[in-house]
Amino acid sequence: MPQTLTLNTPAMAADAAEPLLRQRTLQLRCADGRLLAATWFEPAGAPRAIALISPATAVARGFYRGFGEWLAQRGYAVLSYDYRGIGDSLQGPLRQERARLRDWAQLDMGAALRAVQRRRRMEQETQGRALGLLLVGHSFGGNAIGLAPDYEQADAILGVAAQAADWRFWSGIHKVKAWLFFHAMLPAAGHLLGHAPGWLMGARRAEGLPKGAALEWAAWGRRRGFMFSDPSLQAELGYHRFTGPVHLWNISDDPVFGPAPAVDALAARFSTAQVQRHTLAPADVGLESLGHFAAFRRELGPRIWPRLLAPVEAATPLLAAGC
Numbered sequence: 001m002p003q004t005l006t007l008n009t010p011a012m013a014a015d016a017a018e019p020l021l022r023q024r025t026l027q028l029r030c031a032d033g034r035l036l037a038a039t040w041f042e043p044a045g046a047p048r049a050i051a052l053i054s055p056a057t058a059v060a061r062g063f064y065r066g067f068g069e070w071l072a073q074r075g076y077a078v079l080s081y082d083y084r085g086i087g088d089s090l091q092g093p094l095r096q097e098r099a100r101l102r103d104w105a106q107l108d109m110g111a112a113l114r115a116v117q118r119r120r121r122m123e124q125e126t127q128g129r130a131l132g133l134l135l136v137g138h139s140f141g142g143n144a145i146g147l148a149p150d151y152e153q154a155d156a157i158l159g160v161a162a163q164a165a166d167w168r169f170w171s172g173i174h175k176v177k178a179w180l181f182f183h184a185m186l187p188a189a190g191h192l193l194g195h196a197p198g199w200l201m202g203a204r205r206a207e208g209l210p211k212g213a214a215l216e217w218a219a220w221g222r223r224r225g226f227m228f229s230d231p232s233l234q235a236e237l238g239y240h241r242f243t244g245p246v247h248l249w250n251i252s253d254d255p256v257f258g259p260a261p262a263v264d265a266l267a268a269r270f271s272t273a274q275v276q277r278h279t280l281a282p283a284d285v286g287l288e289s290l291g292h293f294a295a296f297r298r299e300l301g302p303r304i305w306p307r308l309l310a311p312v313e314a315a316t317p318l319l320a321a322g323c
Contacts, residue, residue: 021072028081028111036108037061037088038081038115041068047077047123049132049319052116052154054109054141055080056161056292057101057217058198058206060087064138066298070305076134077123079116083108085210095194097210101140101217101227105147106236113148132318137162138296139257142248143266144227146239156316157273159248160308161292163262164226164269165217170262174255182221190214202256205293228269239269245315246273249295249308252281257292276311280304 022042027035039061051071053064061080068078082089083104085097116133123131132155137145142162145151163169167178189196196214198206209217220227227233250263260279267275282290285303295304313319 021069023069028108028115030084030107030111032107034084034107035089036081036084036111038079038112039065039068041065041072041076041078041080043072043075043077045075046127047131048075049077049134050116050120050123051076051078051134051136052112053078053080054112054135054137054145055083055086056139056141056205057213058086058196058201058209059138059203060207062087063205063293064296066301067136067296067305070301071309074309077119079112079119081108081112085213086207094208094210097195098212099210100212101144101220102147102233102236104140104213105144106149109141109145109148109151113151113154117150117153130318132156132316134158134312134316134319136160139163139292146242146269147227147233147236148238152238152241152243154242154244155318156245156312157242157247157270158308158312159246159263159266160295161251161254161258161263162248162266163250163258164228164265165221165262166224166226166265167221168224169265170255170259172255174259177256178221182218186214186218186221190218203293226265237269240271242270242273244273245312246270246275247278247312247315248275249278249280251290251292251295252279253289254292274315276315278311280307 024040026038028038061082064080068080071078085099120131120133135154135157137159139161142159167182170178189200190211194211196209198208223229248263248267250258250260267277282288294300
């Protein structure tokens with residue numbers, strides 16, 4: 001059942017006078033009737049902007065809780081959600097889940113986008129002013145956003161390690177591994193096991209991947225140009241429709257999941273947007289390593305999140321207001 005919880009985050013606990021944030025769990029209904037688990041992170045007062053966090057492949061929304069709380073402290077009302085078959089949106093055995101990657105983008109992201117748009121309209125009517133909408137996508141959550149209906153109504157996009165995952169964009173031994181992953185390991189697991197185990201993806205944060213999603217990911221990864229050359233998607237690709245700021249970050253020591261050329265290839269798809277490319281190196285934030293996931297770790301957030309958010313807020317007046 002949906003519930004409302006009160007949060008007392010570590011940053012807030014240091015100042016007893018600071019008002020508490022609220023966390024509200026709910027279900028999102030997709031266009032096909034499927035229900036998804038989701039969470040709103042609420043600021044202490046009226047929100048000054050709205051944000052949507054779309055997770056990486058097979059990563060549950062709980063991984064982004066710290067980031068959601070941090071954004072709420074900055075005045076955002078923040079929605080995070082689990083794709084079908086992942087986290088609290090898994091219904092029944094994983095082997096029986098029929099989700100594809102395109103379903104995550106078109107149906108699941110679509111439902112989340114409708115929810116944040118409704119919230120924005122409500123807040124604008126209540127507050128009597130315009131509020132900005134920021135889309136935050138980690139990996140798949142950023143590279144698939146152009147498949148989601150009406151995503152271009154947002155004001156800005158922040159992509160972290162979001163990429164066009166064509167194995168040809170990798171280099172050295174990682175290129176060999178990417179070729180094997182998309183040509184052999186991922187399809188074999190999907191057919192033999194009925195899903196792709198989380199460990200196969202080499203990411204401690206990843207859960208098991210539904211068979212349909214695994215096979216579609218493998219097919220896209222084998223294509224020159226990733227999903228952008230899939231004939232069945234040509235009518236659905238809407239990356240060219242976005243005209244606002246798009247800020248895409250690669251992590252300099254992330255050669256396994258998000259090498260810079262793959263992020264560049266995604267950036268090129270936003271052909272009419274105000275695209276800015278950034279690179280985050282571990283040394284920039286006083287660390288020895290980051291990789292694909294550390295940018296969203298709670299304990300590292302104070303070093304990383306202001307650096308990620310500042311450029312896109314500066315480029316988007318509706319997000320910068322009141323900062």
